[in-house]
Amino acid sequence: xSQRTRARGLAAVAALALALTACSGGSEGDxxxxxxxxxxxxxxxxxxxxxxxxxxxxxxxxxxxxxPNYPSQDDWLLWSEITARxxxxxxxxxxxxxxxEQKRSLLIGAGDAPDIIAKTYPGQEDAFVSSGAILPVSxxxxxxxxxxxxxxxxxxxxxxxxxxxxxxxxxxxxGLHEAPWQxxxxxxxxxxxxxxxxxxxxxxxxxRTTLEAIKEANPDEYPFSDRFSETYPGGxxxxxxxxxxxxxxxxxxxxxxxxxxxxxxxxxxxxxxYKAMVEYFHGLVADGLMDPESFTQDDDSAIQxxxxxxSVAIGAxxxxxxxxxxxxxxxxxxxxxxAKMPFPCGDAGCVxxxxxxxxxxxxxxxxxADSPNFVAMMQFIDWLFYSDEGQEFTKWGVEGTTFEKAADxxxxxxxxxxxxxxxxxxxxxxxxxxxxAGGNFAYGGATELLWxxxxxxxxxxxxxxxxxxxxxxxxxxxxDETESEQLALIDTTLRDAVSQATVQFILGQRDxxxxxxxxxxxxxxxxxxxxxxxxxxxxxxxxxxx
Amino acid sequence: xxTTVETAAGPLPARKGSLMKDxxxxxxxxxxxxxAMLGVVAxxxxxxxxxxxxxxxxxxxxxxxxxxxxxxxxxxTTYELVMSDAMFWTNYKNTVIYTVVxxxxxxxxxTCYAYVISKHHLRGRTVLIGIAVFTMFFNGxxxxxxxxxxxxxxxxxxxAIVLPNAISVFNLxxxxxxxxxLPAELEEAAQIDGxxxxxxxxxxxxxxxxxxxxxxxxxxxxxxxxxxxxxxxYMDKSELFPVTVYLRNLIAGSSTAQSTGAAAADVAQVSxxxxxxxxxxTVLPILCVYPFVQRYFVSGVMLGSVKG
Numbered sequence: 001x002s003q004r005t006r007a008r009g010l011a012a013v014a015a016l017a018l019a020l021t022a023c024s025g026g027s028e029g030d031x032x033x034x035x036x037x038x039x040x041x042x043x044x045x046x047x048x049x050x051x052x053x054x055x056x057x058x059x060x061x062x063x064x065x066x067x068p069n070y071p072s073q074d075d076w077l078l079w080s081e082i083t084a085r086x087x088x089x090x091x092x093x094x095x096x097x098x099x100x101e102q103k104r105s106l107l108i109g110a111g112d113a114p115d116i117i118a119k120t121y122p123g124q125e126d127a128f129v130s131s132g133a134i135l136p137v138s139x140x141x142x143x144x145x146x147x148x149x150x151x152x153x154x155x156x157x158x159x160x161x162x163x164x165x166x167x168x169x170x171x172x173x174x175g176l177h178e179a180p181w182q183x184x185x186x187x188x189x190x191x192x193x194x195x196x197x198x199x200x201x202x203x204x205x206x207x208r209t210t211l212e213a214i215k216e217a218n219p220d221e222y223p224f225s226d227r228f229s230e231t232y233p234g235g236x237x238x239x240x241x242x243x244x245x246x247x248x249x250x251x252x253x254x255x256x257x258x259x260x261x262x263x264x265x266x267x268x269x270x271x272x273x274y275k276a277m278v279e280y281f282h283g284l285v286a287d288g289l290m291d292p293e294s295f296t297q298d299d300d301s302a303i304q305x306x307x308x309x310x311s312v313a314i315g316a317x318x319x320x321x322x323x324x325x326x327x328x329x330x331x332x333x334x335x336x337x338x339a340k341m342p343f344p345c346g347d348a349g350c351v352x353x354x355x356x357x358x359x360x361x362x363x364x365x366x367x368x369a370d371s372p373n374f375v376a377m378m379q380f381i382d383w384l385f386y387s388d389e390g391q392e393f394t395k396w397g398v399e400g401t402t403f404e405k406a407a408d409x410x411x412x413x414x415x416x417x418x419x420x421x422x423x424x425x426x427x428x429x430x431x432x433x434x435x436x437a438g439g440n441f442a443y444g445g446a447t448e449l450l451w452x453x454x455x456x457x458x459x460x461x462x463x464x465x466x467x468x469x470x471x472x473x474x475x476x477x478x479x480d481e482t483e484s485e486q487l488a489l490i491d492t493t494l495r496d497a498v499s500q501a502t503v504q505f506i507l508g509q510r511d512x513x514x515x516x517x518x519x520x521x522x523x524x525x526x527x528x529x530x531x532x533x534x535x536x537x538x539x540x541x542x543x544x545x546x
Numbered sequence: 547x548x549t550t551v552e553t554a555a556g557p558l559p560a561r562k563g564s565l566m567k568d569x570x571x572x573x574x575x576x577x578x579x580x581x582a583m584l585g586v587v588a589x590x591x592x593x594x595x596x597x598x599x600x601x602x603x604x605x606x607x608x609x610x611x612x613x614x615x616x617x618x619x620x621x622x623t624t625y626e627l628v629m630s631d632a633m634f635w636t637n638y639k640n641t642v643i644y645t646v647v648x649x650x651x652x653x654x655x656x657t658c659y660a661y662v663i664s665k666h667h668l669r670g671r672t673v674l675i676g677i678a679v680f681t682m683f684f685n686g687x688x689x690x691x692x693x694x695x696x697x698x699x700x701x702x703x704x705x706a707i708v709l710p711n712a713i714s715v716f717n718l719x720x721x722x723x724x725x726x727x728l729p730a731e732l733e734e735a736a737q738i739d740g741x742x743x744x745x746x747x748x749x750x751x752x753x754x755x756x757x758x759x760x761x762x763x764x765x766x767x768x769x770x771x772x773x774x775x776x777x778x779x780y781m782d783k784s785e786l787f788p789v790t791v792y793l794r795n796l797i798a799g800s801s802t803a804q805s806t807g808a809a810a811a812d813v814a815q816v817s818x819x820x821x822x823x824x825x826x827x828t829v830l831p832i833l834c835v836y837p838f839v840q841r842y843f844v845s846g847v848m849l850g851s852v853k854g
Contacts, residue, residue: 068796
């Protein structure tokens with residue numbers, strides 16, 4: 001917590017420092033980029049699908065988040081192959097992943113940021129926009145044919161619009177997914193279900209029935225003991241449940257939620273859907289189906305309950321099943337099988353959040369626009385992050401060295417290379433020894449590419465959600481400075497109040513009959529004001545930008 | 547603590563045995579004291595023992611919560627694994643170098659500064675003290691400091707870690723109080739015998755100040771050994787990091803990735819086992835040094851504080 005507070009404080013300081021020097025920097029507004037004359041090293045007719053190769057050797061600096069499991073090595077094939085293919089040398093500034101955001105704020109604040117700032121989640125650029133230290137990339141996307149093509153082909157215009165700031169521009173180049181995907185769900189002991197003759201549940205109602213049946217067979221234990229509550233009580237559970245119930249919660253909680261039918265933002269915790277969700281989980285706890293500690297225990301405690309057979313259901317993503325549950329169960333209950341249940345449907349139908357189609361991407365230092373190599377750099381970024389070849393390269397490596405590709409397009413790892421347990425006999429590791437499939441470069445892309453490293457179980461899970469509907473994306477409602485200060489003042493108070501009350505109501509510490517009083521208090525504490533400001537910003541944006 | 551109790555109790559037993567027994571209240575107090583101290587010891591030692599036990603345990607045993615203060619599923623492979631990581635040793639070596647150089651420089655500078663400002667007849671002494679104390683309450687802030695270090699060309703060098711933290715004002719004031727406490731007559735006598743300022747400092751004052759110097763040595767060495775923030779700020783290459791940054795990345799990095807739901811490629815957990823092994827290896831040297839310096843430590847701090 002303190003670390004996050006410090007990082008946030010630092011971002012604020014950085015933003016302030018930059019605001020003071022803003023007059024000297026800043027973008028020039030909309031430019032006719034095809035007429036840019038800083039084209040040293042750039043290709044004349046670079047188009048989507050082309051291999052980018054600089055016409056003369058270039059070097060770009062890069063802010064690189066260094067992962068403890070596969071720390072960067074100078075002799076990675078990744079670095080040398082990038083140079084071989086594009087004639088560009090990347091000069092990484094290595095930052096330990098643990099404190100990446102803090103150093104990023106510092107470097108941008110000090111005006112010392114590298115050209116390319118990797119691993120930036122949409123929303124994280126907000127703190128730097130007003131300073132002019134970050135390039136408004138939307139002015140330059142015509143230099144990026146692959147990016148434009150992917151946005152158009154995959155229908156991501158609405159996702160991109162969400163990134164727009166008050167000036168109608170966006171400042172972060174996000175990672176793009178062809179289709180929404182869902183990683184988190186709830187893992188179940190499928191062997192226990194088989195034993196009791198139960199079907200795998202597919203909705204929240206069926207989930208409850210399943211838990212009841214398990215409870216009946218083993219009345220002494222809580223069948224469901226959840227985790228992912230370390231940073232936010234019920235962070236994952238409420239986040240995924242909120243989709244089915246038609247609201248927002250947990251990690252995904254925001255005080256204002258877009259209501260497509262009403263065509264406006266509404267206060268989240270005051271939605272009847274939010275109350276329905278709280279009532280549902282209150283019911284689980286009250287009937288002894290869900291461990292009351294689910295909202296307070298650390299992950300390790302919940303994992304212990306699951307792998308020792310005390311609980312039968314637990315929150316999960318693909319990695320936690322392979323890395324935590326299966327190894328843990330192997331020693332305690334060798335016959336146990338675990339699988340994610342299909343993403344549960346609810347009253348709002350079977351829905352996913354299309355926000356998952358954009359993920360972390362890159363920011364570009366505004367000073368880069370004055371570099372003679374600017375056009376070449378944008379082409380290089382476009383090729384490396386957004387072309388099919390670039391995405392395959394950063395994920396799988398070099399064909400013939402780290403992987404083989406069959407005629408039907410199926411990729412297999414080279415005989416001596418291992419990655420996520422796909423080739424356990426491999427002596428070298430795709431991430432550690434070659435640098436591929438790392439979080440700085442490899443994310444998103446075509447569904448085929450994303451699934452290419454998934455296990456069969458995981459592909460089955462992804463296929464089960466492929467025909468789900470999408471919830472409406474919230475339209476852009478960028479705030480001006482006064483507004484964001486106002487909202488920052490009340491946002492945390494409201495979040496804390498909601499988080500606390502949610503857990504109290506679920507655990508029965510507060511009676512559900514007090515719900516209306518809570519909502520009235522929530523609105524009086526500033527929820528109404530909050531929503532009014534957001535709706536006002538939305539209207540202003542529409543008026544200014546159409 | 548133990549040493550002071552022993553010396554204080556030293557002259558007592560002869561009289562005590564012949565004249566009187568401990569009063570009842572005092573005996574109750576002693577029992578209570580021992581129990582309370584044992585409680586504190588247990589609370590302090592428990593996390594240490596647990597980390598050590600985990601470092602020797604198998605990962606599955608840790609996950610299923612069987613490890614307490616005794617290893618379960620004994621294994622040494624993790625030690626082999628961590629010790630075979632070249633980067634761990636590079637960073638470990640950096641920590642040793644940074645700590646030794648930084649402590650040496652810090653000791654010299656702090657001693658000289660403290661000696662100077664302990665002399666009441668020195669003109670401008672209050673200004674010198676004021677300059678030091680001012681930095682206790684005000685500083686330039688993170689970004690200006692970063693810009694300063696960068697423009698001085700210290701980035702990615704040992705000096706970025708060593709120089710900005712060379713004088714800790716707290717340590718300086720403790721040392722100043724200690725020097726003020728030394729009898730002025732000693733130095734006057736030395737002066738009459740013909741010693742100059744520097745030789746007085748070297749031949750008379752420093753030999754008499756071993757306790758406080760040992761204390762400062764420990765203060766500085768421990769703080770430099772544990773520090774990670776300066777290196778994190780000013781170093782851009784992982785081969786320049788101290789082992790604390792390595793450790794921090796290992797521990798903090800692994801827990802943030804899963805809770806924020808990062809890209810699948812980046813979600814990977816470092817086993818609890820590796821974390822414990824790294825912690826043990828990092829803490830070990832300081833733990834070994836502590837007992838030897840500790841006896842100076844207590845008296846050194848007390849001496850400084852008498853005339854604070």
